[in-house]
Amino acid sequence: MLDEKPNTKPEQTTQQEHDQSTQQPVQKVPINLPIKEPAGKRNKSIFIIIVVTLVLAVVGWFTYTLYNNVLSTQNNSSQPAVVQSSKVTEATDSTTTVAGVVLDTAKNYGNKYANGILPVGDEKYVTSDPKKGYIYTCTQYAQSFKTDNIGAETRGPWFINNNTQYDINKKVSVQGSVSWKGSFSNKVTDSIRTIVTNDLPLAHSTGTFPVASSDPAYSYDRNPNTISSQDLTYKLSASPTYGDPECMSGEVGVMLTGVSLFNGFDAGARDAGAWEVQDSCGGHPQITGQYHYHTLSSCIDDINVDTVIGFAIDGFPITGPKVGKNNILTTSDLDVCHGITSKIKLDGKDITMYHYVMTQDFPYSVSCFRAKAGTTPGTGEGQKSDTQNTQPGGQTPPDDTTGQGGPPPVGGPPPQKN
Numbered sequence: 001m002l003d004e005k006p007n008t009k010p011e012q013t014t015q016q017e018h019d020q021s022t023q024q025p026v027q028k029v030p031i032n033l034p035i036k037e038p039a040g041k042r043n044k045s046i047f048i049i050i051v052v053t054l055v056l057a058v059v060g061w062f063t064y065t066l067y068n069n070v071l072s073t074q075n076n077s078s079q080p081a082v083v084q085s086s087k088v089t090e091a092t093d094s095t096t097t098v099a100g101v102v103l104d105t106a107k108n109y110g111n112k113y114a115n116g117i118l119p120v121g122d123e124k125y126v127t128s129d130p131k132k133g134y135i136y137t138c139t140q141y142a143q144s145f146k147t148d149n150i151g152a153e154t155r156g157p158w159f160i161n162n163n164t165q166y167d168i169n170k171k172v173s174v175q176g177s178v179s180w181k182g183s184f185s186n187k188v189t190d191s192i193r194t195i196v197t198n199d200l201p202l203a204h205s206t207g208t209f210p211v212a213s214s215d216p217a218y219s220y221d222r223n224p225n226t227i228s229s230q231d232l233t234y235k236l237s238a239s240p241t242y243g244d245p246e247c248m249s250g251e252v253g254v255m256l257t258g259v260s261l262f263n264g265f266d267a268g269a270r271d272a273g274a275w276e277v278q279d280s281c282g283g284h285p286q287i288t289g290q291y292h293y294h295t296l297s298s299c300i301d302d303i304n305v306d307t308v309i310g311f312a313i314d315g316f317p318i319t320g321p322k323v324g325k326n327n328i329l330t331t332s333d334l335d336v337c338h339g340i341t342s343k344i345k346l347d348g349k350d351i352t353m354y355h356y357v358m359t360q361d362f363p364y365s366v367s368c369f370r371a372k373a374g375t376t377p378g379t380g381e382g383q384k385s386d387t388q389n390t391q392p393g394g395q396t397p398p399d400d401t402t403g404q405g406g407p408p409p410v411g412g413p414p415p416q417k418n
Contacts, residue, residue, distance in 0.1 A: 121362030176208025207279025228289030
């Protein structure tokens with residue numbers, strides 16, 4: 001059977017259908033095609049973002065580095081910096097005004113007097129224009145210095161090099177070991193620090209006074225005074241204000257051992273540490289029995305520079321000289337009043353402030369005051385008795401011809417502690 005062929009002839013439309021198709025409007029269908037951003041423009045935007053980010057990073061790094069360098073320059077200078085006035089924050093976020101020569105904790109100050117050979121400070125005082133290494137004495141106090149009956153009767157064999165130095169290791173001390181019942185309190189109320197003491201050492205013994213004729217010390221210093229309990233109350237500023245140097249008399253302050261501290265002179269403006277003979281803890285009594293130091297007591301165990309071991313009568317703390325092992329401050333490292341600014345622990349808090357430093361060498365402790373000094377409760381040096389023939393310095397002459405006019409000063413710095 002043959003297949004039928006399909007009808008391939010186009011169908012004819014009617015005129016009516018044609019007319020209808022041509023009259024209908026053509027609907028436009030929108031076609032949304034993706035628009036592709038030119039590659040060059042996109043790369044340019046990314047480049048700008050990267051550049052801005054890098055610039056900000058560089059600026060931030062430069063600012064941070066510059067800030068740290070400024071702090072490092074201020075805090076780690078190889079030479080002590082002088083700060084006239086600044087605010088330093090305590091651990092408790094309170095502030096205190098500090099000033100003076102600043103301790104460089106990164107510096108090795110050395111151990112200059114490790115061999116025990118010390119300079120003699122006889123008559124190293126001024127009555128105006130304070131000077132480092134000299135005691136700035138008030139005029140009236142300076143006028144009380146005597147040339148006879150002033151304490152030690154003769155130089156000991158520890159004087160060397162034409163009497164310009166002395167060897168602390170060769171110096172004798174007053175014999176004996178006497179125990180005492182010390183009483184001491186240290187309280188701060190509002191802006192006042194009140195220290196009450198009977199002036200007897202809390203944790204160490206003393207030598208036997210008066211000095212016995214059988215004691216080797218008697219050949220050089222015949223201290224006739226007897227140690228006795230005192231009734232001393234110190235009213236000090238708890239927040240002293242650093243200022244220009246002020247002159248001083250004989251009494252410096254009080255130590256936390258309960259013992260009074262006098263300056264570095266005997267009654268004749270001689271170096272008390274070099275001339276006078278004291279007990280093994282560096283103390284001795286004056287005319288009224290007031291036991292006291294002139295130099296750093298060898299019986300104070302912690303002599304670190306951040307440890308408070310006493311207070312001056314102007315309210316500023318006193319610390320030891322030790323920065324580290326074989327790193328010991330001396331007079332040359334301090335300011336004219338024998339002080340420095342550094343971090344210390346005061347009343348249980350870490351604080352950066354000005355304080356005095358006790359050193360091995362003359363003038364040993366405070367040489368002028370940086371704040372207004374209070375009134376000393378003791379008789380101190382330079383006081384006379386109504387019933388005894390005494391000389392300024394408070395020590396009683398043993399007789400009319402051979403006397404001691406001042407309290408025998410303590411015998412210089414303690415043995416070196418590393």
